[in-house]
Amino acid sequence: MSTPNRVTKSRKVGVPPAAVFALLSDPRRHPQFDGSGMLVGVATPGPVTEVGDVFSMHMHNENMGDYTIDNHVVEFDPDRRIAWEPVLSEASRTEDEAYIGTRLHHRWGFELEADGPDATLVTEFFDCSASPADFQQQLEGGSIWNDAIAASLENIERQLSAG
DSSP states (O other): OOBTTEEEEEEEESSOHHHHHHHHTOGGGGGGTOOSSOEEEEOOOSOOOSTTOEEEEEEEETTTEEEEEEEEEEEEETTTEEEEEEEEOTTOOSTTGGGTTOOOOOEEEEEEEEOSTTOEEEEEEEEOTTSOHHHHHHTGGGGGGHHHHHHHHHHHHHHHHHO
16 A cells, blocks of 8 residues: 555566565566666666675656666565665766755565465565655655556566566
8 A cells, every 4th residue: 555655566477476575586687577667777786685685777757868777685585575766866967967866765665475386476566655755755755666666566467477
């Protein structure tokens, strides 16, 4: 359920949690399920393995153009939960340069719950409840990500059922 400044959506997929977690914890596989349409490349060579890991993604959108995001892993519970806080990379040169290197405490993540022996309830969330008020307002409390989250969950199901 979504709350102010936190958006969540769930979808049941027909694979065990370990298979879902393997997809989510490997940034090289994120282009397979990105529902935002902003992910254009991966700069990280392998999977994340613990809190404190950082993985980088090359991004693009109309407002910012090309930029790089450094995702700081803040939650890591294998086969159950993974989350990261994005930070605009020092390598980026965009109109939002004021945000470069600044942690705004917004968080993307996934919660996994086994649903029988061969299925998982996957919940994706975007949480900006700890972000500055102006940033929360800019992101409309996270509601701007509703469609992207729904598309990501659909893509996750498609990728894992095809494999």
